[in-house]
Amino acid sequence: xxxxxxxxxxxxxxxxxxxxxxxxxxxxxxxxxxxxxxxxxxxxxxxxxxxxxxxxxxxxxxxxxxxxxxxxxxxxxxxxxxxxxxxxxxxxxxxxxxxxxxxxxxxxxxxxxxxxxxxxxxxxxxxxxxxxxxxxxxxxxxxxxxxxxxxxxxxxxxxxxxx
Amino acid sequence: xxxxxxxxxxxxxxxxxxxxxxxxxxxxxxxxxxxxxxxxxxxxxxxxxxxxxxxxxxxxxxxxxxxxxxxxxxxxxxxxxxxxxxxxxxxxxxxxxxxxxxxxxxxxxxxxxxxxxxxxxxxxxxxxxxxxxxxxxxxxxxxxxxxxxxxxxxxxxxxxxxx
Amino acid sequence: xxxxxxxxxxxxxxxxxxxxxxxxxxxxxxxxxxxxxxxxxxxxxxxxxxxxxxxxxxxxxxxxxxxxxxxxxxxxxxxxxxxxxxxxxxxxxxxxxxxxxxxxxxxxxxxxxxxxxxxxxxxxxxxxxxxxxxxxxxxxxxxxxxxxxxxxxxxxxxxxxxx
Numbered sequence: 184x185x186x187x188x189x190x191x192x193x194x195x196x197x198x199x200x201x202x203x204x205x206x207x208x209x210x211x212x213x214x215x216x217x218x219x220x221x222x223x224x225x226x227x228x229x230x231x232x233x234x235x236x237x238x239x240x241x242x243x244x245x246x247x248x249x250x251x252x253x254x255x256x257x258x259x260x261x262x263x264x265x266x267x268x269x270x271x272x273x274x275x276x277x278x279x280x281x282x283x284x285x286x287x288x289x290x291x292x293x294x295x296x297x298x299x300x301x302x303x304x305x306x307x308x309x310x311x312x313x314x315x316x317x318x319x320x321x322x323x324x325x326x327x328x329x330x331x332x333x334x335x336x337x338x339x340x341x342x343x344x345x346x
Numbered sequence: 347x348x349x350x351x352x353x354x355x356x357x358x359x360x361x362x363x364x365x366x367x368x369x370x371x372x373x374x375x376x377x378x379x380x381x382x383x384x385x386x387x388x389x390x391x392x393x394x395x396x397x398x399x400x401x402x403x404x405x406x407x408x409x410x411x412x413x414x415x416x417x418x419x420x421x422x423x424x425x426x427x428x429x430x431x432x433x434x435x436x437x438x439x440x441x442x443x444x445x446x447x448x449x450x451x452x453x454x455x456x457x458x459x460x461x462x463x464x465x466x467x468x469x470x471x472x473x474x475x476x477x478x479x480x481x482x483x484x485x486x487x488x489x490x491x492x493x494x495x496x497x498x499x500x501x502x503x504x505x506x507x508x509x
Numbered sequence: 510x511x512x513x514x515x516x517x518x519x520x521x522x523x524x525x526x527x528x529x530x531x532x533x534x535x536x537x538x539x540x541x542x543x544x545x546x547x548x549x550x551x552x553x554x555x556x557x558x559x560x561x562x563x564x565x566x567x568x569x570x571x572x573x574x575x576x577x578x579x580x581x582x583x584x585x586x587x588x589x590x591x592x593x594x595x596x597x598x599x600x601x602x603x604x605x606x607x608x609x610x611x612x613x614x615x616x617x618x619x620x621x622x623x624x625x626x627x628x629x630x631x632x633x634x635x636x637x638x639x640x641x642x643x644x645x646x647x648x649x650x651x652x653x654x655x656x657x658x659x660x661x662x663x664x665x666x667x668x669x670x671x672x
Binding site: 347348351355357358359361362418419420422424425426446448449450451453458462463464465466467469470471 | 511550590591663666
Protein backbone atom coordinates (compact mmCIF):
# COMPACT_ATOMS: atom_id res chain seq x y z
CA UNK A 184 0.00 0.00 0.00
CA UNK A 185 1.29 3.49 -0.81
CA UNK A 186 2.22 5.89 1.98
CA UNK A 187 -0.49 8.24 0.78
CA UNK A 188 -3.19 5.61 1.13
CA UNK A 189 -1.84 4.62 4.54
CA UNK A 190 -2.14 8.25 5.63
CA UNK A 191 -5.64 8.54 4.20
CA UNK A 192 -6.71 5.38 6.03
CA UNK A 193 -5.58 6.82 9.36
CA UNK A 194 -8.11 9.58 8.78
CA UNK A 195 -10.72 7.03 7.69
CA UNK A 196 -10.20 5.28 11.02
CA UNK A 197 -10.38 8.61 12.84
CA UNK A 198 -13.88 9.32 11.49
CA UNK A 199 -14.96 5.75 12.32
CA UNK A 200 -13.72 6.21 15.92
CA UNK A 201 -15.58 9.52 16.07
CA UNK A 202 -18.86 8.08 14.79
CA UNK A 203 -18.60 5.04 17.12
CA UNK A 204 -17.67 7.28 20.09
CA UNK A 205 -14.75 4.88 20.61
CA UNK A 206 -12.24 6.71 22.84
CA UNK A 207 -9.73 3.86 22.89
CA UNK A 208 -9.71 3.52 19.09
CA UNK A 209 -9.28 7.29 18.79
CA UNK A 210 -6.39 7.48 21.29
CA UNK A 211 -4.62 4.69 19.39
CA UNK A 212 -4.51 6.85 16.24
CA UNK A 213 -2.53 9.66 17.90
CA UNK A 214 1.15 10.05 18.74
CA UNK A 215 1.72 9.93 22.51
CA UNK A 216 2.33 13.71 22.55
CA UNK A 217 -0.19 14.46 19.79
CA UNK A 218 -2.67 17.30 20.03
CA UNK A 219 -6.02 18.42 18.59
CA UNK A 220 -7.08 22.01 18.19
CA UNK A 221 -10.66 22.99 17.42
CA UNK A 222 -11.10 26.32 15.63
CA UNK A 223 -13.88 28.36 14.09
CA UNK A 224 -13.09 30.02 10.76
CA UNK A 225 -14.75 33.42 11.08
CA UNK A 226 -14.40 35.53 7.93
CA UNK A 227 -10.81 34.49 7.27
CA UNK A 228 -9.63 34.44 10.89
CA UNK A 229 -9.08 31.17 12.76
CA UNK A 230 -10.49 31.51 16.28
CA UNK A 231 -9.25 28.74 18.61
CA UNK A 232 -12.04 27.15 20.62
CA UNK A 233 -10.35 24.28 22.47
CA UNK A 234 -7.19 22.18 22.58
CA UNK A 235 -6.56 18.64 23.83
CA UNK A 236 -3.00 17.38 24.35
CA UNK A 237 -1.81 13.78 24.57
CA UNK A 238 -3.31 10.66 22.97
CA UNK A 239 -5.17 9.62 26.10
CA UNK A 240 -6.60 13.08 26.81
CA UNK A 241 -7.77 13.30 23.19
CA UNK A 242 -9.78 10.10 23.49
CA UNK A 243 -11.27 11.35 26.76
CA UNK A 244 -12.01 14.81 25.34
CA UNK A 245 -13.80 13.22 22.39
CA UNK A 246 -16.07 11.48 24.89
CA UNK A 247 -16.78 14.80 26.58
CA UNK A 248 -17.38 17.08 23.57
CA UNK A 249 -19.12 14.76 21.18
CA UNK A 250 -22.85 14.92 21.46
CA UNK A 251 -24.57 11.60 22.00
CA UNK A 252 -25.74 10.02 18.74
CA UNK A 253 -29.21 11.25 17.81
CA UNK A 254 -32.15 9.16 19.09
CA UNK A 255 -32.67 6.20 16.73
CA UNK A 256 -29.84 7.61 14.67
CA UNK A 257 -26.21 7.89 13.76
CA UNK A 258 -23.64 10.43 12.72
CA UNK A 259 -21.35 10.21 9.69
CA UNK A 260 -18.21 12.32 9.67
CA UNK A 261 -17.24 12.17 5.98
CA UNK A 262 -14.05 13.53 4.39
CA UNK A 263 -13.42 14.68 0.82
CA UNK A 264 -10.74 15.72 -1.64
CA UNK A 265 -7.61 14.88 0.35
CA UNK A 266 -4.40 16.74 -0.42
CA UNK A 267 -1.57 14.60 0.97
CA UNK A 268 2.15 15.30 1.05
CA UNK A 269 4.56 12.65 2.34
CA UNK A 270 8.16 13.53 3.19
CA UNK A 271 9.98 10.47 4.50
CA UNK A 272 8.46 9.71 7.94
CA UNK A 273 6.32 12.83 8.09
CA UNK A 274 3.13 13.67 6.20
CA UNK A 275 0.41 16.28 5.96
CA UNK A 276 -3.19 15.78 4.96
CA UNK A 277 -5.83 18.43 4.26
CA UNK A 278 -9.43 17.32 3.69
CA UNK A 279 -12.86 18.85 3.64
CA UNK A 280 -15.36 17.37 6.06
CA UNK A 281 -19.14 17.25 6.16
CA UNK A 282 -21.02 15.73 9.10
CA UNK A 283 -24.41 14.09 8.60
CA UNK A 284 -26.99 13.01 11.15
CA UNK A 285 -29.50 10.29 10.33
CA UNK A 286 -32.66 9.58 12.32
CA UNK A 287 -34.93 6.61 11.78
CA UNK A 288 -38.67 6.92 11.86
CA UNK A 289 -40.28 4.61 14.41
CA UNK A 290 -41.22 1.34 12.74
CA UNK A 291 -45.01 1.11 13.23
CA UNK A 292 -46.07 -1.97 15.23
CA UNK A 293 -48.38 -2.83 12.34
CA UNK A 294 -45.64 -2.45 9.72
CA UNK A 295 -45.16 0.29 7.15
CA UNK A 296 -48.24 1.78 5.58
CA UNK A 297 -49.28 0.50 2.14
CA UNK A 298 -47.64 3.33 0.18
CA UNK A 299 -44.35 3.42 2.11
CA UNK A 300 -41.27 2.80 -0.03
CA UNK A 301 -37.55 3.30 0.48
CA UNK A 302 -35.79 4.45 3.63
CA UNK A 303 -37.94 5.77 6.48
CA UNK A 304 -36.33 8.66 8.30
CA UNK A 305 -34.21 11.71 7.66
CA UNK A 306 -30.56 12.49 6.88
CA UNK A 307 -29.23 16.02 7.19
CA UNK A 308 -25.84 17.74 7.10
CA UNK A 309 -25.07 19.49 10.38
CA UNK A 310 -21.41 20.50 10.22
CA UNK A 311 -18.69 21.31 7.68
CA UNK A 312 -15.10 22.45 7.53
CA UNK A 313 -11.56 21.20 7.13
CA UNK A 314 -9.32 18.73 8.93
CA UNK A 315 -5.62 19.61 8.63
CA UNK A 316 -3.31 17.02 10.14
CA UNK A 317 0.38 16.29 10.47
CA UNK A 318 1.29 12.60 10.81
CA UNK A 319 4.53 10.97 11.80
CA UNK A 320 5.61 7.37 11.20
CA UNK A 321 6.74 5.46 14.31
CA UNK A 322 8.11 1.94 13.68
CA UNK A 323 6.25 1.78 10.40
CA UNK A 324 2.90 2.99 11.80
CA UNK A 325 1.49 6.41 10.91
CA UNK A 326 0.12 8.35 13.91
CA UNK A 327 -1.53 11.76 14.05
CA UNK A 328 0.93 14.26 15.56
CA UNK A 329 -1.47 17.20 15.29
CA UNK A 330 -4.97 17.73 14.02
CA UNK A 331 -6.57 21.11 13.48
CA UNK A 332 -10.34 20.89 13.10
CA UNK A 333 -11.53 24.03 11.33
CA UNK A 334 -15.26 24.53 11.64
CA UNK A 335 -17.25 26.65 9.19
CA UNK A 336 -19.71 27.22 12.02
CA UNK A 337 -19.17 28.47 15.56
CA UNK A 338 -19.35 25.79 18.23
CA UNK A 339 -21.08 25.99 21.60
CA UNK A 340 -19.22 23.59 23.88
CA UNK A 341 -20.95 21.96 26.84
CA UNK A 342 -19.93 23.17 30.30
CA UNK A 343 -17.88 19.98 30.90
CA UNK A 344 -15.39 20.96 28.22
CA UNK A 345 -11.84 20.39 27.08
CA UNK A 346 -9.07 22.87 27.79
CA UNK B 347 -2.63 1.19 -10.84
CA UNK B 348 -2.44 -0.10 -7.25
CA UNK B 349 -4.67 -2.97 -6.11
CA UNK B 350 -6.29 -0.63 -3.59
CA UNK B 351 -7.31 1.86 -6.27
CA UNK B 352 -8.56 -0.97 -8.48
CA UNK B 353 -10.75 -2.14 -5.62
CA UNK B 354 -12.00 1.38 -4.94
CA UNK B 355 -12.88 1.83 -8.63
CA UNK B 356 -15.04 -1.29 -8.58
CA UNK B 357 -17.12 0.44 -5.93
CA UNK B 358 -17.08 3.69 -7.95
CA UNK B 359 -18.53 1.72 -10.87
CA UNK B 360 -21.06 0.09 -8.54
CA UNK B 361 -22.51 3.48 -7.52
CA UNK B 362 -22.53 4.62 -11.17
CA UNK B 363 -24.49 1.45 -12.13
CA UNK B 364 -26.88 2.13 -9.25
CA UNK B 365 -27.49 5.76 -10.20
CA UNK B 366 -27.95 4.86 -13.89
CA UNK B 367 -30.26 1.93 -13.00
CA UNK B 368 -28.01 -0.17 -15.26
CA UNK B 369 -28.67 -3.82 -14.39
CA UNK B 370 -26.19 -5.23 -16.89
CA UNK B 371 -23.37 -2.97 -15.67
CA UNK B 372 -24.17 -3.93 -12.09
CA UNK B 373 -24.23 -7.68 -12.78
CA UNK B 374 -20.84 -7.41 -14.49
CA UNK B 375 -19.28 -6.10 -11.25
CA UNK B 376 -20.18 -9.23 -9.26
CA UNK B 377 -18.66 -12.71 -9.07
CA UNK B 378 -20.92 -15.31 -10.63
CA UNK B 379 -21.88 -16.60 -7.18
CA UNK B 380 -21.74 -13.19 -5.50
CA UNK B 381 -24.41 -11.98 -3.12
CA UNK B 382 -25.81 -8.75 -1.68
CA UNK B 383 -27.40 -8.45 1.73
CA UNK B 384 -29.42 -5.39 2.76
CA UNK B 385 -29.54 -4.73 6.51
CA UNK B 386 -30.86 -2.09 8.87
CA UNK B 387 -28.57 -1.15 11.76
CA UNK B 388 -30.98 -0.76 14.66
CA UNK B 389 -29.28 0.35 17.87
CA UNK B 390 -26.22 -1.86 17.35
CA UNK B 391 -28.04 -4.89 15.92
CA UNK B 392 -27.92 -5.70 12.20
CA UNK B 393 -31.39 -6.71 11.03
CA UNK B 394 -31.35 -8.44 7.61
CA UNK B 395 -33.95 -7.05 5.21
CA UNK B 396 -33.26 -8.84 1.93
CA UNK B 397 -30.68 -10.94 0.11
CA UNK B 398 -29.96 -11.41 -3.59
CA UNK B 399 -27.70 -14.24 -4.79
CA UNK B 400 -25.90 -14.55 -8.12
CA UNK B 401 -24.62 -11.78 -10.39
CA UNK B 402 -27.64 -11.89 -12.69
CA UNK B 403 -30.19 -11.92 -9.87
CA UNK B 404 -28.43 -8.95 -8.27
CA UNK B 405 -28.78 -6.84 -11.41
CA UNK B 406 -32.45 -7.82 -11.64
CA UNK B 407 -33.06 -7.17 -7.94
CA UNK B 408 -31.54 -3.72 -8.30
CA UNK B 409 -34.12 -3.01 -11.00
CA UNK B 410 -36.88 -4.14 -8.66
CA UNK B 411 -35.89 -2.41 -5.41
CA UNK B 412 -34.48 0.84 -6.65
CA UNK B 413 -37.02 3.58 -6.77
CA UNK B 414 -37.33 5.34 -10.12
CA UNK B 415 -35.21 8.49 -10.31
CA UNK B 416 -37.10 11.50 -8.98
CA UNK B 417 -39.06 13.51 -11.55
CA UNK B 418 -36.69 15.93 -13.32
CA UNK B 419 -33.99 14.58 -11.06
CA UNK B 420 -31.21 12.18 -10.30
CA UNK B 421 -29.76 10.22 -7.43
CA UNK B 422 -26.13 10.22 -6.32
CA UNK B 423 -24.90 7.30 -4.24
CA UNK B 424 -21.63 8.71 -2.86
CA UNK B 425 -19.00 6.83 -0.82
CA UNK B 426 -16.47 8.14 1.68
CA UNK B 427 -13.43 7.25 3.74
CA UNK B 428 -12.63 3.80 2.31
CA UNK B 429 -10.75 1.32 4.47
CA UNK B 430 -9.27 -1.24 2.07
CA UNK B 431 -7.27 -4.38 2.84
CA UNK B 432 -5.80 -6.45 0.02
CA UNK B 433 -4.48 -9.96 0.65
CA UNK B 434 -3.22 -11.51 -2.58
CA UNK B 435 -6.37 -12.12 -4.73
CA UNK B 436 -8.85 -11.21 -2.02
CA UNK B 437 -9.76 -7.78 -0.65
CA UNK B 438 -12.16 -6.05 1.71
CA UNK B 439 -13.49 -2.51 1.49
CA UNK B 440 -15.52 -0.62 4.08
CA UNK B 441 -16.96 2.78 3.13
CA UNK B 442 -19.56 5.18 4.39
CA UNK B 443 -22.31 6.06 1.95
CA UNK B 444 -24.67 9.00 1.64
CA UNK B 445 -27.40 9.11 -1.02
CA UNK B 446 -28.56 12.43 -2.46
CA UNK B 447 -31.59 13.23 -4.61
CA UNK B 448 -31.61 16.26 -6.88
CA UNK B 449 -34.72 17.74 -8.47
CA UNK B 450 -34.73 20.48 -11.08
CA UNK B 451 -37.19 23.32 -10.99
CA UNK B 452 -39.20 23.61 -14.19
CA UNK B 453 -37.47 26.05 -16.55
CA UNK B 454 -40.06 28.80 -17.11
CA UNK B 455 -41.08 29.15 -20.78
CA UNK B 456 -40.17 32.82 -20.49
CA UNK B 457 -36.76 32.10 -18.98
CA UNK B 458 -35.57 32.58 -15.42
CA UNK B 459 -36.84 35.61 -13.56
CA UNK B 460 -34.61 38.67 -13.38
CA UNK B 461 -33.17 37.90 -9.95
CA UNK B 462 -32.55 34.16 -10.50
CA UNK B 463 -28.92 33.11 -10.08
CA UNK B 464 -27.17 29.78 -9.70
CA UNK B 465 -28.72 26.33 -9.81
CA UNK B 466 -32.51 26.10 -9.84
CA UNK B 467 -33.80 23.15 -7.85
CA UNK B 468 -33.10 21.19 -4.71
CA UNK B 469 -30.57 18.62 -3.54
CA UNK B 470 -31.18 16.63 -0.38
CA UNK B 471 -29.62 13.63 1.39
CA UNK B 472 -32.07 10.76 1.72
CA UNK B 473 -30.06 7.76 2.87
CA UNK B 474 -26.86 6.90 4.75
CA UNK B 475 -24.93 3.92 6.03
CA UNK B 476 -22.04 1.62 5.20
CA UNK B 477 -21.09 -0.63 2.33
CA UNK B 478 -18.91 -3.56 3.41
CA UNK B 479 -17.67 -5.70 0.54
CA UNK B 480 -15.39 -8.63 -0.10
CA UNK B 481 -13.80 -8.76 -3.55
CA UNK B 482 -11.96 -11.53 -5.31
CA UNK B 483 -9.64 -11.27 -8.30
CA UNK B 484 -10.48 -13.55 -11.24
CA UNK B 485 -7.99 -13.51 -14.15
CA UNK B 486 -6.76 -10.10 -13.06
CA UNK B 487 -10.23 -8.55 -12.67
CA UNK B 488 -11.65 -7.66 -9.25
CA UNK B 489 -15.27 -8.72 -8.73
CA UNK B 490 -17.56 -8.23 -5.75
CA UNK B 491 -17.98 -11.58 -3.95
CA UNK B 492 -20.25 -10.17 -1.27
CA UNK B 493 -21.69 -6.78 -0.42
CA UNK B 494 -23.44 -5.95 2.81
CA UNK B 495 -25.42 -2.70 2.59
CA UNK B 496 -25.97 -1.43 6.11
CA UNK B 497 -28.66 1.24 6.29
CA UNK B 498 -28.88 3.76 9.10
CA UNK B 499 -32.58 3.92 8.39
CA UNK B 500 -35.19 1.17 8.14
CA UNK B 501 -36.28 0.35 4.62
CA UNK B 502 -39.82 -0.28 3.37
CA UNK B 503 -39.47 -2.55 0.34
CA UNK B 504 -42.08 -2.58 -2.40
CA UNK B 505 -44.32 -5.66 -2.65
CA UNK B 506 -42.38 -6.94 -5.70
CA UNK B 507 -39.28 -7.54 -3.63
CA UNK B 508 -36.09 -9.55 -3.54
CA UNK B 509 -35.76 -12.69 -1.44
CA UNK C 510 3.04 9.25 -5.50
CA UNK C 511 1.04 7.32 -8.10
CA UNK C 512 -0.15 9.02 -11.28
CA UNK C 513 -3.74 8.34 -10.22
CA UNK C 514 -3.30 10.15 -6.91
CA UNK C 515 -1.53 13.02 -8.68
CA UNK C 516 -4.52 13.36 -10.99
CA UNK C 517 -6.97 13.19 -8.11
CA UNK C 518 -5.06 15.91 -6.25
CA UNK C 519 -5.34 18.26 -9.22
CA UNK C 520 -9.10 18.00 -8.79
CA UNK C 521 -8.74 18.44 -5.03
CA UNK C 522 -6.88 21.69 -5.72
CA UNK C 523 -9.54 22.70 -8.24
CA UNK C 524 -12.31 22.51 -5.63
CA UNK C 525 -10.11 24.40 -3.13
CA UNK C 526 -9.55 27.17 -5.71
CA UNK C 527 -13.30 27.25 -6.38
CA UNK C 528 -14.24 27.50 -2.70
CA UNK C 529 -11.59 30.20 -2.06
CA UNK C 530 -12.64 32.11 -5.20
CA UNK C 531 -8.93 32.10 -6.11
CA UNK C 532 -8.72 32.89 -9.83
CA UNK C 533 -4.93 32.69 -9.99
CA UNK C 534 -4.85 29.26 -8.28
CA UNK C 535 -7.55 28.05 -10.65
CA UNK C 536 -5.81 29.30 -13.81
CA UNK C 537 -2.61 27.56 -12.70
CA UNK C 538 -4.39 24.17 -12.75
CA UNK C 539 -5.30 24.41 -16.44
CA UNK C 540 -3.32 23.84 -19.63
CA UNK C 541 -2.70 27.11 -21.49
CA UNK C 542 -5.30 26.14 -24.11
CA UNK C 543 -7.58 24.32 -21.64
CA UNK C 544 -11.33 24.78 -21.61
CA UNK C 545 -14.31 24.37 -19.31
CA UNK C 546 -17.81 23.60 -20.47
CA UNK C 547 -20.82 23.93 -18.18
CA UNK C 548 -23.80 21.71 -19.08
CA UNK C 549 -27.20 20.82 -17.68
CA UNK C 550 -28.16 17.15 -17.85
CA UNK C 551 -31.83 17.27 -18.77
CA UNK C 552 -33.43 13.83 -18.94
CA UNK C 553 -30.44 12.22 -20.63
CA UNK C 554 -29.51 15.12 -22.92
CA UNK C 555 -26.51 17.37 -22.17
CA UNK C 556 -27.49 20.99 -22.78
CA UNK C 557 -24.43 23.29 -22.99
CA UNK C 558 -24.79 26.43 -20.90
CA UNK C 559 -21.43 28.16 -21.17
CA UNK C 560 -17.83 27.64 -22.25
CA UNK C 561 -14.59 29.31 -21.16
CA UNK C 562 -11.39 28.83 -23.16
CA UNK C 563 -7.81 29.40 -22.01
CA UNK C 564 -6.35 29.10 -18.52
CA UNK C 565 -6.53 32.82 -17.82
CA UNK C 566 -10.08 33.24 -19.09
CA UNK C 567 -11.16 30.27 -16.95
CA UNK C 568 -9.87 31.91 -13.78
CA UNK C 569 -11.61 35.14 -14.74
CA UNK C 570 -14.84 33.37 -15.66
CA UNK C 571 -14.83 31.62 -12.30
CA UNK C 572 -14.75 35.06 -10.68
CA UNK C 573 -17.72 36.12 -12.77
CA UNK C 574 -20.01 33.10 -12.47
CA UNK C 575 -19.38 31.99 -8.93
CA UNK C 576 -21.78 33.50 -6.49
CA UNK C 577 -20.18 35.29 -3.57
CA UNK C 578 -19.82 33.06 -0.53
CA UNK C 579 -22.96 33.15 1.62
CA UNK C 580 -23.03 35.76 4.40
CA UNK C 581 -21.14 34.40 7.43
CA UNK C 582 -20.61 31.24 5.43
CA UNK C 583 -18.65 29.11 3.05
CA UNK C 584 -19.11 26.75 0.17
CA UNK C 585 -17.69 23.24 -0.11
CA UNK C 586 -17.41 21.69 -3.56
CA UNK C 587 -16.87 18.01 -2.69
CA UNK C 588 -16.06 15.18 -5.10
CA UNK C 589 -16.73 11.46 -4.79
CA UNK C 590 -16.02 8.05 -6.31
CA UNK C 591 -13.34 8.98 -8.85
CA UNK C 592 -12.86 6.77 -11.90
CA UNK C 593 -9.39 7.55 -13.20
CA UNK C 594 -7.64 6.20 -16.30
CA UNK C 595 -4.01 7.12 -16.98
CA UNK C 596 -2.44 6.48 -20.39
CA UNK C 597 1.14 7.69 -20.44
CA UNK C 598 0.95 11.54 -20.28
CA UNK C 599 -2.80 11.73 -20.64
CA UNK C 600 -5.51 10.92 -18.10
CA UNK C 601 -9.26 11.07 -17.59
CA UNK C 602 -11.13 11.49 -14.33
CA UNK C 603 -14.86 11.19 -13.72
CA UNK C 604 -16.24 12.14 -10.29
CA UNK C 605 -19.55 12.93 -8.72
CA UNK C 606 -19.80 16.33 -7.07
CA UNK C 607 -22.03 17.74 -4.35
CA UNK C 608 -21.84 21.40 -3.31
CA UNK C 609 -22.68 22.44 0.25
CA UNK C 610 -23.27 25.90 1.70
CA UNK C 611 -22.72 26.58 5.38
CA UNK C 612 -24.00 29.64 7.23
CA UNK C 613 -23.10 30.57 10.78
CA UNK C 614 -25.63 31.85 13.23
CA UNK C 615 -24.68 35.22 14.69
CA UNK C 616 -22.78 34.70 17.94
CA UNK C 617 -24.91 36.50 20.56
CA UNK C 618 -23.03 39.33 22.29
CA UNK C 619 -23.92 37.67 25.59
CA UNK C 620 -22.66 34.25 24.48
CA UNK C 621 -24.64 31.15 23.57
CA UNK C 622 -27.78 30.44 25.54
CA UNK C 623 -27.57 27.93 28.38
CA UNK C 624 -28.87 24.97 26.36
CA UNK C 625 -26.84 25.60 23.19
CA UNK C 626 -24.56 22.72 22.23
CA UNK C 627 -22.62 21.83 19.08
CA UNK C 628 -22.30 23.86 15.89
CA UNK C 629 -24.52 26.90 15.53
CA UNK C 630 -25.75 27.42 11.99
CA UNK C 631 -26.86 25.45 8.95
CA UNK C 632 -25.26 23.33 6.24
CA UNK C 633 -27.21 22.40 3.13
CA UNK C 634 -26.48 20.79 -0.23
CA UNK C 635 -27.24 23.16 -3.11
CA UNK C 636 -25.80 21.53 -6.23
CA UNK C 637 -24.88 18.11 -7.61
CA UNK C 638 -23.58 16.49 -10.76
CA UNK C 639 -20.43 15.19 -12.41
CA UNK C 640 -17.04 16.59 -13.29
CA UNK C 641 -15.47 14.88 -16.30
CA UNK C 642 -11.94 16.02 -17.04
CA UNK C 643 -9.07 15.21 -19.37
CA UNK C 644 -5.60 15.99 -18.01
CA UNK C 645 -2.27 16.15 -19.78
CA UNK C 646 1.18 15.99 -18.23
CA UNK C 647 3.54 18.85 -19.16
CA UNK C 648 7.13 18.58 -17.86
CA UNK C 649 5.94 16.22 -15.12
CA UNK C 650 3.01 18.40 -14.00
CA UNK C 651 -0.60 17.33 -14.62
CA UNK C 652 -2.82 20.13 -15.97
CA UNK C 653 -6.52 20.11 -16.83
CA UNK C 654 -6.91 20.12 -20.62
CA UNK C 655 -10.71 20.06 -20.52
CA UNK C 656 -13.34 19.98 -17.83
CA UNK C 657 -17.01 19.32 -18.44
CA UNK C 658 -19.18 20.30 -15.47
CA UNK C 659 -22.45 18.42 -15.74
CA UNK C 660 -25.14 19.87 -13.49
CA UNK C 661 -28.13 17.86 -12.33
CA UNK C 662 -29.95 21.17 -12.06
CA UNK C 663 -30.45 23.97 -14.58
CA UNK C 664 -28.33 27.04 -13.96
CA UNK C 665 -29.40 30.67 -14.20
CA UNK C 666 -26.26 32.63 -15.04
CA UNK C 667 -25.92 36.28 -14.06
CA UNK C 668 -26.07 38.84 -16.85
CA UNK C 669 -22.27 39.35 -16.70
CA UNK C 670 -21.63 35.85 -17.95
CA UNK C 671 -19.06 33.74 -19.72
CA UNK C 672 -19.26 32.88 -23.39
